[in-house]
Amino acid sequence: MATIEIEKLSKSYWVYQKQEGLRASLRGLFRREYREVRAVREVDLTVEQGEFVAFLGPNGAGKTTTLKLLSGVISPSSGTARVMGHVPWQRENAYRRRFALVMGQKNQLWWDLPAQESFRLHQQIYRVDGQRFQQTLDELTRLLGVTNLLHQPVRELSLGERMKMELIAALLHSPDVLFLDEPTIGLDVVAQHAIQQFLKYYQQKRRITILLTSHYMKDVSALCKRVVIIADGRLHYDGSLSGIVDRFSGHKVVTLHLAEGQAFEQLARFGTLLEIEPPKAKLRVARRQVPSVMAALLSAYTVDDVAVEDPPLEDVIAEVFSRVDDVAVDHDVRQAVFP
């Protein structure tokens, strides 16, 4: 049985449309306009035990809402989901003991107290055996390099240190499933790298199932073999990271190093000229035309070096997101007026 099984999962809610100005505010006391937001639309997904899956999507795509549905924080409008055999929104303690959710923009540790005090509280709530708790804590603090910060109030930690403590708090009860919502948001490169390395090591060692949302492609490429693209509440892609380029990008980038004295002006007839930095030039060429364009280029120019590459993943994904955004504008929006 798969660890996570989602079928036709949807979540909609109504949001108040606040009009500008005092008059509209006063009118809003008696009559309000609401817009229906369809945050998640009929998502189907299956995740096997031990998989590390990335959720990619623009802001407001429905990634976090999906994680919240799977954590049981909110209930769906329709559809079903089972995580390790449990229906998340039934909020059974047997389920809540087996997973954890980490949110990069929210803090669950006691702000004024050292993280150690919050960890003790977690030990009591999850009823982790004393010896096991100490072992796990020692291992996690060592791996994340925060052993000497355990007795420092959380409010005096840096953002990166705080996120490491949040991760420790989430893992103290050794969950089987971990939901990570942008765990590296706002962190510097060093802290990002440290958390990536930790997650990679921990997931491989424990074989736990992880769902990660992140806007940093470095997180995704370093950690996940499988990627799910969700945008406008819908699932648009489910496959490997490299498959995104094959599926969504219809072109390749040809980089040429021309021999001295070659004219660059005519290059535009072989494809879209991306940049010229003599003796180098970059061309965008339709994937299907690459062999014929290459043959024509090599016969027309004296080339010192040539490279044919896929476009950067970030560019492809940005293109996919913008395509989805364009379609989503004014797309079946429902409005209603309530007192």
Add this chain to the structure above:
Amino acid sequence: MAQRRPSYLRVFLTFARNSLVRDTMFRTNFLLQCISSAGWTLMNVGFYLIVFQHTPLIGPESGWGKYEFFVFLATTWLINSLVQTFFMTNADDYSELIRTGNLDFVLLKPIDTQFLVSFQKMDWSSLSTFTAGVILLVVALWQLTTRPVHPLSISPWMVGLYLFYLCCGVAIFYSLMISLASTSIWLGRNQTLYDFWFYITNFARYPMEIYNRGWGVPLWGFFTFVVPVLVVVNVPARLLAQPLHPQRSLSWQLACFALLATIVSLLASRWVFQRALLSYRSASS
């Protein structure tokens, strides 16, 4: 792998410990809160000492003389301070957790959500009012039991019943507060908690006899049977200062009603809390 269900007592004690650690980290703030509470109690006693210079009783034949009333006042302080120590901060925080979406983390924990919301933090400084209440109660009872005319006799049974109804009073106030705080889920924001606390404690802080004339009667009915705050202090205070008598059947009926009101309040607040949670939709990340 984590073990079975948590020990609620241990979790509660950890909350208490963590709150004390936090309060003592800001020691000047903690001391100032204690001093301000103690100052308020002294002013309160001073005010009623002045009142009793003008009259021996609150209302003719009400039975509420100076020291009987001080038992009532001490009971008010005891109940209020217990509510403020254990629940006030949490009920107020609950509205904020809902508004900011931080309730998400509470819902993830494998423990009763209402327990977690209700006991997360403790305001230890409010216990200074509790201490003042105990001192005032002991002094007032000493005066009542050693007076030359009609000295009061107090049995262990009365003390036990008093403590029981003290807990009932705390439970009724708690139920009202958690129900009100829960409405934040539907309203998005509810900042009326402290106002509400001020209003109800104002009604509950005087003997019931005050409401037995004119406009007082509908108020008595409303605050006894609809929002039963009048029984919160009146029942335990009466048990000590004006002992229940087999012939005074109304007093016994009141005591039975207080018990019923406590049970109904707790059940109703549990229902409201859980119904509200079903509508929780979190906040943007």
